[in-house]
Amino acid sequence: MENKILKKGCGTVVSSMTVERALFNMEEVSVIAGGLIRQGSSRPVSSVAIDSRQVTADALFIPLPGEHFDGHQFLREALTNGASALLLADRVWPLEGEEVARQAREKGAALITVPDTLRALQDLAGNHIRSMTDLTSIAITGSSGKTTTKEILGSILRREAPAIINEGNLNSEIGLPLSVLRIKGEHKYAVLEMGMNHAGEMAVLADIVRPEVALITNIGRAHIGLLGSQERIALEKKEIFKFFDDRQLAFLFEDEPFFEYLSSKVRGKIIPFGPRSTPGFEGSKDLGLAGSIIYWEGFQIHFPLFGTYNLVNALSSISVSVELGISKRKIKLGLQEAKPIFGRSQVIRGAVTIIQDCYNANPDSISRVLGFVRKLSWRGRKVMVLGSMLELGQDSAQAHRQMGREAGLSGLDAVIFFGIETETAYSAALETGFSGFLSFTADFEKLIQKLQGYLREGDLLVLKGSRAVELERLIPLLAMDRLEG
Structure with a gap:
């Protein structure tokens, strides 16, 4: 962009030492976390x-x-492993504080009590x-696509300057602050x-x-059982x-049904992305499992992630870049x-080609994968294992019935439903x-037997289900020398 995004107002920030040497000293930890130093230390x-x-x-535990x-059970281990400081919840101090302080003193470590250790972690990260x-x-x-988009955008920004992204799935109220720290x-860019x-x-x-940029x-309907509705x-x-102040950028998908609501009263610049909105996008060519060709600004770019949904993730990353x-x-x-990355649009090629897309599942992502596989040109048979979709609450039965109907109309050669919740999907199919x-089982050993008895060389096997179902367990068990088909 022509003008560098202005840095947000950040209020009072406690200065920190050079990051390469240390994150904080003990006084800074105490002030930022609203704590009290019970045992001091000069270590960083x-x-x-x-x-x-x-x-x-020299880690802070x-x-x-x-x-x-409760992490308080492992304070001694943290000191043994070299911690320079421990936080201790105020509620624990009357019970164990003096003994922990003695142990910290013996190791030359600090002990700081705080009202809430999780809030302290978050406050330290924010500072x-x-x-x-x-x-x-x-x-x-x-609801979906955020991890892949993070990876794509990180891949681009690293070409420009040092950039950091969340490791793995450190994106929660606990994981995000660890990533930030x-x-x-x-680093010139942080994609979080x-x-x-x-x-x-x-x-x-x-x-x-x-954030200065938010996308x-x-x-979708992921976690709808925990929140109640889209x-x-x-x-x-x-x-x-929430914390925009008119200087930030907000990116939204051009055809997002909630676009008007999401963009309303946002104190920042709203920028749509997608086939019609992403600057310079001229079209694409589907290459099946090999990804797609993106025609952009006169370039022909081989983008290796398959599916129109990943193409949209690429377009969002282009727009931000x-x-x-x-x-x-x-x-x-x-x-x-x-x-x-693991469990997301992974293609494992072999005698049986496997699409491992089983890190997460919700009704929207199931529909997208079924749509992709249905249209995919493939010489062999198409086989799909659909695992339970979790965290859907009262919508679970309806969502699984919909999954079953879509699978039943998919034109695939075989569909096996796995998990108690998918029995309604099986009936609908x-x-x-x-x-x-067509088959259903809630027994993992029976699932293995069904696949080993059915699969043969040249088949395409698609694994899709929620993370807790752990469908990736199948992969090492499906070596060709164990298949009977």
Whole structure:
């Protein structure tokens, strides 16, 4: 973009030491986290960990309460592994504080009590990113496509300058601050995915990052069981723009049904993306599992991720990159080098070619994959394993019936439904008069047996289901020497 995005107003920021040397000193940790130093230390904080096993020398260990364990149980281990400081919840101090302080003193580490350890982690991350005066922060959310979009945009921006993206799926109220705290002074771009599965979480994440660029990929039905409706999902996703002050950029899909609502009263520039809106887009050619050719600004770009949904993710990344002033050549290179990540649009080629797209599943992503596979030109048979879609709440039965109807009308050669929730999908598929091999099981061993007895060389196997179903477990068990078909 012609004019560099103005840095957001950040209020009072406690200065930090050079990032390459240290993140904070003990006084800074105490002030930022609203804590009290119970045991001092002159050692620096060079990293932050919430898992005592990941503590390294001079790390700040922040114990968080969990469903099965409380991080306060592992304070001694964190000290043994080299922590320079421990946070301790105020509620724990009367019970264990003196003993923990003694242990910290023996290791030359600090002990700081805080009202809430999770809030302390988030506050430290927010302070850290707002101390990065040369950083452009880009936040991405949406019901689907946000991780892939993050990867594509990161691939482009790395051609321009040092850039960092969330590792793996560190995009929650716990994971995002850990990602933010890994940003270093050398980084010029931070591309940060923001996930959300309960009301209020997006506002917390937006407050941490205060992004200068924010993109919503789409509003779908993922997590609808936790939020109640798509309208509620849209309301929560819109919170990514909450801290805009007229100097930021908001990107929305041109055909997003909630476009008007999402763009209403946003204090920033609204920029649509998509086939009609992305600057310089001239069309595309579908290459099946090999991806597509994107015709853009006179270039023919081989984009390796398959499906029209990934093409839209590429167009969103182009739109953001153009606004940021990235050169055409670097955008082209970044698109060409984009790679699928675990469980998302992965193609595993072999005697049986496998599409591993089982990191997550919701009604919208199921429909997109079924549509892609139905149209895909393939010499062999098309086989699909559809696992349960979770976190759909009261909509689960209806959503699974819809999945079954769509699968039954897909024209595939075989569909196997896996998981208790998919029994209704199986019944719905039967009602369509599906002419291929159709089956249902909730037993993983029986699923393996069905596949080993059916698959043969030349088949295409598509794995799609929610993360907890763990369909990727099938892959090492489906070696050709174990197939009977």
